[in-house]
Amino acid sequence: MANILIVEDDKAQRENLKTMIQEMGQALCVLEAQNAHEAFEISTANRIDLFYLDVHLPDVSGLELARKIREVPYYNFTWIIFITSHIKYMLEAFKEIHCYDYILKPIEKDAMQNITMKLLTNNKPDIEEKTERKHIFIEISGVMVKIFVDEIVFVEVYRKTCVLHTIKGKYEVKNLSLKKILSTTPKGSLVQSHKSYAINIGLIQEINKKLSCWEIIFKNYEEKALIGDKYKDNVMNICKQYIIRR
Template identity: 45%
Template sequence: MVNILIVEDDSKQRENIVKMIQGIGENLNVYEAESKEQAIKTLQETYINFFYIDISLKNSSGLELAFEIRKIEKYKFNWIIFVTTHIQYMLHAFKEIHCYDYIIKPYDKDEVIKMTKELIEGSHIHREQEKKDKHVIFDLKNGINIKLNVDEIIFIEVNFRIMTVHTKNASYEVKNLSLNKALEMINCNNIVQSHKSFVVNTNYINKIENISSKVWELNFRYREEKAFLSYKFKDVVMEKFEQHI
């Protein structure tokens, strides 16, 4: 599944480009925002593969939003396509923000569809390559460093300041590391926080069971141990879980 965010403050223009992209018929989700604030909220709640951003936004600019996106570790290299009537901004965008391309208003349907298809194909290739090749190195409590394939991490828990990384084949106690830092190191779309004490790989969840009004129990393939899901992280985890069903 590819997630696209359209950031455009003109509702008619936004509606037009959303319809163009949705008409492609690919396996994708199209999200919308009319301001920098809405866009930031969306990309924090849902991983976005690439962005269409209008240069001129309410109370801000597309360039300012792009700079904010580039400050977020997991979005440093995601594709940004600017939508503009101001061609003079594009040199700055290419040099400072490393945008992928730009589209001149009014939208050319064939151009939007062609570019979107190319980006969707590129997203699939990138994800498959990342899944095969991405590793992370942890410093274990016994003084040994271990290199793990990110895709084999099932979940991570912190209990009395002791972090344990559970993989398909074994569990490892990690030295002096927070969940936030572990998430930053892993930097994987499918591995997200589910609880103040747990980070989980949504690819391996096989059951989510409600055990109280605001807490759910997570069961995994390959492991008997369980993790927890709190109300704060429920929507993000549920969305990713449902994508894998």
């Protein structure tokens, strides 16, 4: 099932576009957001296959939202379609943000349905097909296990045991250091937050600062990681890159 996110502050227009997509009779999940802040939260909690972004949003512009979306590695080449009444904005969008088309208001149902079907049939742009999904191999009881880096929630090391917490489960490896994990995974994919933890910034739900050692709560994952004093500034500086200002 493909996930489509509609970002439009006008409720009537948002509902109209949603209805057009649902009438296509395909296995499509339509998500909605009324501003950029809400849209970015939804796009980090879900894997979006196609974005429809209104250029004019109440908090920041759709163009600024698209730039933030592009900073997330998974969305480097995801389809982005702009909704606009003014074609003048589209030159900037094509050059800087690599959007793939736009729809002018008032939206024509046939045009919108045709482009949706075309893009989802082709899945992602050709350039992404040439980009291998990052992964590592770990050996457990003589078996080599392939783990995709974007599925790692956090890594925890204690008593010479390394635990990889992933969205598909936990893997324990003896005599594997945190330093070795960080040197093996692609640069920036995991960030050290504590002498015993390295975290996936993109999967953070909340950071609890009420305790001396901050706690990290992740999306759809019960266990927590920690942020030690030595690493607080670095983690927060990285997190700020993903903030959508209201």
